[in-house]
Amino acid sequence: MHSFIELSKIFEEKFNTRHFPLHTATLYNPAQYILQLGGKRIRPVSVLMGNELFDEIHEDAYHAAIGIELFHNFSLIHDDIMDKAPVRRGMATVHAKYGEPTALLAGDVMLVMAYEYLNKMKIGHLQKVLQLFNNTAKAVCEGQQLDMDFENIETVTLEQYVHMITLKTSVLLAASLQVGAILGGTGERNQHHIYEFGKDLGIAFQLQDDYLDAFGDPEKFGKQVGGDILANKKTFLMIRALEVADAKAQKELQHLMMSNPTDKVARVLDIFRQCNVDSWAKQLKEKYMATAMYHLEEVAVTEKRKLPLKELAYFLIERDK
């Protein structure tokens, strides 16, 4: 058994190489660029952890892990185009550096290469893993579309937001764990619980993400703090604030979301604090965390084997970047 940190190092050693052909460089260099920006590699490491929860790590787990990390980076490149985001991990986004057409295409080729890595798996695992992967990839696209749709509707409920986030973020973490579990040779019941663990953990993860976007330390966070506020994103915090703020604060929030004063971020944060959305977000995060932990408990292996996943869970929801 390995800890989360150990598996991260093992994965990084395998992953820290050029994954793309040298030619056509104008296409593949932009694809390689985003991989070099780093990242927490949570999803691929989750594949390894899902595998090791049940058995020794299978060689196929590394292929699947790389495939899933490439998929994740494909989605980042395309999301950044759609969101017109200039910065990712403290550096220029792919489209900001190389132009939108090339970034679009670099994302496409990265998605194809994700499938190329999955196709390195032994035939016994291939069809089942591909099915899960395809369903997940569709869900991620649906989630991104809903996220964009939400920009154009006035009120988004907490339930709608959780549904969108589940698709856009959680299912990929859940599927990463389940792919590992499949490769670890376990049955449907354990696969179900590890998937659900990942799904609830993913929502808690997003709560932390939304929290950090508003209340994070700018030096640690890597992204623009208040970016969601400037983009008028209906995050967990904003949805809650719009629900519980008094009439005056609600009106101000709505006004701020339709304008761009220079002190917009500070004023929205003031209202967030008045409404105690920060402590509310922490409580909601604990709730999802508890459900996640219930599903982990239900996985029929010894307690000891679950320790690295618990470690991962606490890392994800207590991180400051």
Added chain:
Amino acid sequence: MHSFIELSKIFEEKFNTRHFPLHTATLYNPAQYILQLGGKRIRPVSVLMGNELFDEIHEDAYHAAIGIELFHNFSLIHDDIMDKAPVRRGMATVHAKYGEPTALLAGDVMLVMAYEYLNKMKIGHLQKVLQLFNNTAKAVCEGQQLDMDFENIETVTLEQYVHMITLKTSVLLAASLQVGAILGGTGERNQHHIYEFGKDLGIAFQLQDDYLDAFGDPEKFGKQVGGDILANKKTFLMIRALEVADAKAQKELQHLMMSNPTDKVARVLDIFRQCNVDSWAKQLKEKYMATAMYHLEEVAVTEKRKLPLKELAYFLIERDK
């Protein structure tokens, strides 16, 4: 054995249905939209023909054919975004109708669904077909990138253009035929020759495409005639004209490519005609056609089985739309 037309009808009946879930409609309706615009369905029918060259059509051939047609439409959606093309098959392009972010995402989800259809194949064919498909998909992306790169370099040689077109257009036709051949159960040698047949035919096809863009009948063509000229594309015709025109005509061509007079298309076409690029293009097309036919001859099956592919070849290079 079926003719090209018969197989087109058989495929169209299977394909003419909604391929996407009803929800999330804002994502899947734009994806369905482009499929309803029609098209010649050359690639999926080529899968069926490649199969039937060797054996009865396998059920998997329909899954593969649909997968390849979805892939082709994914590439059209994204190419149209990159090229800022307003019209496709006489109708608004996906991004013109639904906006770029949604079109980008609809393309992504269509690529995922292409893999979903491929994954319906029986396990015995899956890994080999996926490998060919992935290599082809990467090549198509590389070809599109080279096409964009060519916009920013002054001189593109005929050799460079043929290389780009091979990647962007030919290999998908070649791979469609080879996928069919794999499903038809033939060996490597026949697979090689049917692939090469498709590759040369694909180049002849592009020659016809470039020809029609300049000299086609606007009512039949469906796209804007002269679109390549207005976009300053270095097509077969333009590359040849820049090579053989006299100094005065060359200077005028270069001037026209850097400006946008209202009579640009007419003036470029005049120079094309002066340089006889129309008859040159026809001859070059015949040359590629002859090589394609050589490879078809080399396929070790009876002459009679090859007739539908010959029919396809002549259809493709003599079409007027």
